[in-house]
Amino acid sequence: MDFKKNIVLYTHKGCPGGERAISYFHENDIPVQIKDIVNDPDALNEFREHGCFATPVIIIDGKKFVGFDEEEVEQVLGRARLS
DSSP, X not given: OOOOOOEEEEEOTTOHHHHHHHHHHHHTXXXXXXXXXXXXXXXXXXXXXXXXXXXXXXXXXXXXXXXXXXXXXXXHHTOOOOO
16 A cells, blocks of 8 residues: 555654554554654654653654554554454
8 A cells, every 4th residue: 555644653662652553554564754752862852842741652744643543543544444
């Protein structure tokens, strides 16, 4: 499937929701830009500019999602669940 959406994931090592999100995007061949807020000061500044205090945060075409909810992400991406 060809994704034209811009997806950014703010997370850090050891974040369970971030790890689930990374697995989901990789398993579904969905391109995502992963930003580590612990090891990348620029990523941390962007994270704070979005008004965020907890990870993971997913930005899809400018829309912010706090936490990882697979069904919500699939809905936004236009990937309906068949089950």
